[in-house]
Each structure stands twice: as C-alpha cells, then as structure tokens.
C-alpha cells in the first residue's frame with residue numbers, strides 16, 4: 463500500500479459559500495486528520511456536497527481558508543497537486559467506456575505510468591467486488607455497480623485526502639459494508655477521509671463527526 467504524509471491534515475477555517483444569492487455554507491470549520499474518517503452528516507440540502515466541492519477546489523468560498531499540511535488549497539489545481547480526491551455523489555462515470563477505462567484514464571491523466579495504472583485499476587475494481595466486470599461497458603452495469611466503479615476510480619488514485627459523497631446510497635447491505643471497510647482501510651493507509659452520509663449507523667462507526675444544519679456546523683464530535 464502507498465503511504466502518505468502523516469502530517470497532512472486538511473483544515474477548513476470559517477468557510478462561507480454563496481450561490482443563487484444566499485449562503486449555502488456559513489462559517490464552517492473542519493479538521494480531517496490523516497488516519498481518521500470524518501463523517502459529515504445533515505439533512506438533504508444541509509450543505510454536505512457543497513462542503514466537499516469547496517474542499518476539492520471546485521467551488522470557491524466567499525470567505526474562509528482551506529489548508530492541507532499547512533499549505534493553502536486555493537483552487538482545483540492545488541487540490542489535485544495535494545492529492546485531494548473526490549468520489550462525487552452522481553458518480554460521474556463515462557457510460558460508453560469500460561469499468562477498467564473509467565478507473566485507468568484518470569490515473570494516466572495524473573501522470574501515473576501505464577503499467578502501474580493498469581495494476582492499480584484492476585486491483586481497485588477487485589476491491590469493490592467488480593473483478594468480473596472489468597471489461598464491461600459502464601452503461602451495461604447496474605446503478606450500484608456504476609457507483610462501485612466510481613469508488614474504485616477514487617481508491618485507485620491513492621490520495622492523501624479522500625472525499626466520499628454519499629457513496630453507499632445505491633448499494634445493497636453487503637456492498638455497503640464492503641465500501642465502509644474500504645474507507646476505513648484508506649484511513650489506515652494514512653489518508654484523511656471525509657465521508658458525507660445520511661447513514662447515521664455508518665457515521666457512528668467513524669472517528670469523528672461534523673453535523674451540518676442549513677449550511678452551518680451545529681455539532682462536532684461522536
């Protein structure tokens with residue numbers, strides 16, 4: 463397994479984000495530590511996706527700062543350079559490519575050598591239980607299988623920070639358990655993991671919890 467910088471905490475300080483003329487995050491602060499899984503909970507519309515998109519540089523905050531290992535994360539390029547990986551809520555997989563290509567191509571795009579990328583892609587697909595679907599077109603896969611392709615794509619990148627947005631929503635019980643174990647395995651590898659979820663049982667098994675209410679952090683702890 464690849465190890466990452468153990469000093470690499472992702473810290474958000476007083477993030478405020480606006481869209482459509484109103485605040486969708488208001489003064490949210492957060493600490494994601496290497497080796498730990500932070501659950502982000504909250505009702506639908508509370509701001510979980512907005513927070514993860516801001517942490518990964520896809521949304522620019524109106525005020526507040528984000529740092530990784532003490533370095534500013536100001537935009538998408540710096541988030542990528544710091545190894546901040548997002549598994550998005552909508553999966554974002556390419557339907558006309560195979561499962562393997564969906565995992566492989568982003569690895570090549572980030573400069574991974576072709577042999578290592580191939581190994582990592584197959585390994586990640588096996589870890590999510592898709593060893594038998596490696597060469598299958600994504601459009602031929604079920605919703606839950608497509609979600610697992612997106613998870614494999616995120617795992618294969620071996621990020622320093624893994625942001626996982628509602629990644630168990632389409633999974634059956636066995637695959638939900640498998641994916642939760644994989645998130646914790648990412649933390650054991652040394653990554654800081656942030657897991658947005660409606661699943662309070664899964665959140666309870668995480669190391670820390672940030673609860674959002676109407677875009678504000680209401681409760682931090684277990």
Ligand SMILES: Nc1ncnc2c1ncn2[C@@H]1O[C@H](COP(=O)(O)OP(=O)(O)OP(=O)(O)O)[C@@H](O)[C@H]1O
Pocket residue numbers: 481482486504505506507508509510511512513551
């Ligand atoms: N581009 C946008 N323009 C205007 N409002 C937005 C935009 N993006 C998000 N919002 C609003 O911000 C709020 C938070 O949305 P967000 O998707 O972050 O919530 P969430 O907690 O992830 O919800 P869910 O659990 O349903 O995925 C919602 O009220 C949403 O309508």
